[in-house]
């Protein structure tokens with residue numbers, strides 16, 4: 579089985595792939611999220627792992643658009659506790675660093691820590707672990723990485739500061755993507771991710787939300803995304819939790835007929 583991720587061993591995506599699929603599978607690393615979506619859509623990999631939101635830094639909006647554009651299905655979700663660490667070549671001190679590189683989401687989660695080090699420039703890079711690897715392989719001085727303890731161990735870097743994210747209790751929600759399938763598995767889903775493109779009518783969003791709550795659908799996330807072909811119109815990406823799967827199906831049919839069009843991205847088990 580082939581699992582697509584963005585990143586290399588020591589990255590958080592790699593950790594999630596192992597936690598969800600074990601160590602016997604082949605984990606294929608890509609440089610950007612779009613390549614992950616593309617290879618799952620093309621069938622080169624069976625599943626893809628994609629970070630979708632973080633409890634400090636918020637949603638990764640472009641990833642919602644990828645799921646939509648590549649017509650992928652969300653099979654499952656996974657919440658990983660995230661601890662970030664500042665690391666560099668052995669023997670260096672924090673005063674020696676002019677630059678710290680990492681994945682943009684990781685940098686956002688650690689912004690506060692660096693307020694005390696204004697001389698350090700924060701620079702976006704591909705993923706957390708590949709910066710650690712590069713520092714080690716090219717023996718780069720003066721540049722630090724923000725990455726996991728696993729990355730520090732794999733690439734033999736010295737940890738200058740641990741748990742540097744703005745709040746200790748930090749989670750990233752990942753989704754497991756696959757090609758569209760009708761297979762719901764044995765257990766009935768109790769969570770779904772949908773996109774609703776609402777009709778352009780006054781008060782429609784308020785009506786939609788009250789219809790959902792009246793149907794027993796608990797809203798766990800709502801995100802507006804621009805409809806790019808129609809400037810200033812929006813679709814809503816909604817995550818909803820429910821107890822009664824049949825009531826969910828009925829509510830979706832009603833939303834489709836009275837509020838706008840619905841696209842279901844996935845029906846799965848709530849893992850929070």
Ligand SMILES: O=C(O)C(=O)C[C@]1(C(=O)O)C=C[C@@H](O)C=C1
Nearest residue numbers: 589590591629681683705706750
């Ligand atoms: O660079 C990594 O290690 C990743 O797995 C990427 C990523 C992300 O995309 O949000 C994953 C979890 C953390 O939130 C920080 C970075």
